[in-house]
Amino acid sequence: MHFMDLRRPEYSHMFGFLQADGHLSAGTGQRGRLRLEVSARDRELLERFQRLCPYPSSIRERTRATNFSAEHASSIWTLCALEARNTLHALGMPYGRKSTLIGPPTGDHVARDYLRGLVDADGAIGVTAKGFPFLSLTTSSAAVSDYFCQFGLAVGGALRRPGRNARDGVFNILYTNDPAVAIARELYYEGSPALARKAAKAEIVRAWERPAGMRARSAPRRWTEVDDAVVRAHPADTAAVLLGRTVASCTMRRWRLAKAGEPVEPAPPQLALFS
Numbered sequence: 001m002h003f004m005d006l007r008r009p010e011y012s013h014m015f016g017f018l019q020a021d022g023h024l025s026a027g028t029g030q031r032g033r034l035r036l037e038v039s040a041r042d043r044e045l046l047e048r049f050q051r052l053c054p055y056p057s058s059i060r061e062r063t064r065a066t067n068f069s070a071e072h073a074s075s076i077w078t079l080c081a082l083e084a085r086n087t088l089h090a091l092g093m094p095y096g097r098k099s100t101l102i103g104p105p106t107g108d109h110v111a112r113d114y115l116r117g118l119v120d121a122d123g124a125i126g127v128t129a130k131g132f133p134f135l136s137l138t139t140s141s142a143a144v145s146d147y148f149c150q151f152g153l154a155v156g157g158a159l160r161r162p163g164r165n166a167r168d169g170v171f172n173i174l175y176t177n178d179p180a181v182a183i184a185r186e187l188y189y190e191g192s193p194a195l196a197r198k199a200a201k202a203e204i205v206r207a208w209e210r211p212a213g214m215r216a217r218s219a220p221r222r223w224t225e226v227d228d229a230v231v232r233a234h235p236a237d238t239a240a241v242l243l244g245r246t247v248a249s250c251t252m253r254r255w256r257l258a259k260a261g262e263p264v265e266p267a268p269p270q271l272a273l274f275s
Contacts, residue, residue, distance in 0.1 A: 003054055004087050006109035010193045014049055015109070016117020017195075019093055019102045020139075024085060026095045033080045034088065040073035045195055055081035103143030115151055116187040118144065120195040125184060125202050133205040135180040137173045145171040156182040181208050221245075223253060232257060
């Protein structure tokens with residue numbers, strides 16, 4: 001068995017999870033280790049990773065105080081083999097602090113399994129209190145954000161262009177309703193290796209059907225060069241009438257064109273805050 005052959009679903013999933021939640025540290029000489037800590041309730045995942053790894057490794061338990069619990073129980077998997085660490089590093093897992101540096105593997109890999117590993121580690125999936133399905137991923141990596149958004153557009157038909165939030169500089173990517181269901185069905189397919197508790201929530205999301213009478217999500221209307229020409233030449237309220245769009249959408253489009261350096265006619269006083 002070739003360790004970390006990312007053409008195999010179980011290794012693509014494992015690598016995605018390790019990239020998000022694992023920590024690769026380099027000691028002096030050839031010393032170093034891979035360390036992955038999860039909640040004690042998720043120990044089964046570590047045992048699965050340990051079986052997939054042909055090198056000696058260990059799993060131990062610990063209890064400590066956290067912001068959420070005075071006695072948080074966790075399981076820790078530790079792998080020290082230099083050959084294993086070299087393999088992970090070559091595939092794109094940096095040493096040390098890595099959250100902004102990681103990105104999808106450049107070689108052959110199974111995209112949906114790799115992304116499921118990321119969602120298992122740093123995402124959320126489920127149904128809201130009102131019964132609406134959702135699927136999300138939080139990441140500090142621009143490369144991971146772009147990759148996940150491309151997947152969401154291809155599978156769920158939903159365009160996302162998130163920016164880093166102001167508080168902690170991460171990307172929060174959220175899908176709801178039909179796109180969330182479509183993405184969940186692709187990521188958490190029948191028999192896919194996954195974190196057990198998230199797989200259970202994904203099963204609920206996959207089974208969701210739009211309630212009778214609930215309006216379906218309309219396909220996004222793309223901006224064309226003709227639309228942009230109208231927006232550049234007219235105030236937002238006039239462009240909205242000519243294009244059959246809302247004033248708000250035309251106002252925002254004018255602002256984006258101006259920000260990109262496109263020549264735009266001066267906005268009327270009430271729209272000046274967007275220019």
